[in-house]
Amino acid sequence: MAAVSPALLALAKRIVRGAAEFGLDEAGARICGGAWPLVKKMMAPVVSELDRRFPALMLADKGAAAAAADKAADALDEDPSLQRTLADGLASLREGQAEILALLARNDVQLSTIGAAVDRTEGKTDEVLKALHGLVLQVEAMRAPAAATAPVLDPAEVFRALYEANLTAMNQ
Numbered sequence: 001m002a003a004v005s006p007a008l009l010a011l012a013k014r015i016v017r018g019a020a021e022f023g024l025d026e027a028g029a030r031i032c033g034g035a036w037p038l039v040k041k042m043m044a045p046v047v048s049e050l051d052r053r054f055p056a057l058m059l060a061d062k063g064a065a066a067a068a069a070d071k072a073a074d075a076l077d078e079d080p081s082l083q084r085t086l087a088d089g090l091a092s093l094r095e096g097q098a099e100i101l102a103l104l105a106r107n108d109v110q111l112s113t114i115g116a117a118v119d120r121t122e123g124k125t126d127e128v129l130k131a132l133h134g135l136v137l138q139v140e141a142m143r144a145p146a147a148a149t150a151p152v153l154d155p156a157e158v159f160r161a162l163y164e165a166n167l168t169a170m171n172q
Helices: 006-022 024-053 062-078 080-106 108-120 125-143 155-171
Strands: none
Touching: 006 024, 006 062, 006 080, 024 062, 024 080, 062 080
């Protein structure tokens, strides 16, 4: 396993120290911006291990958390197993990117089909708008209240009415 880059190690230490002051997600978002979800995924195993080793790291007590964060940052500098875990997190992130690229490649045919359909509509805006208007009218018609249904007869009541009419007819 290749050694973790100094820049990645410095970033992890800044996030750990910031977590003591702001909380992990807030510190990560402030330091990494929009890339925080990816960095968080990469750092999750390291943060879990640091939290296990330094229980005060994620406490609400800022003083205890700050002291634990300093110790955790020092551990990141000195402990090769933590550095390997950080490097492994980066490697898994790269593997995840490869999976995403493979998924996009598999869906390329579908994306090409959609692109071709969009290309065919160029210059036919009026036709597309008319078709959409027709669809809107169909949806509105489907939302309209249904016509009142005919009353449903109860079979037992129909049989009783026929029986009574039959008795009346026989008596006459």
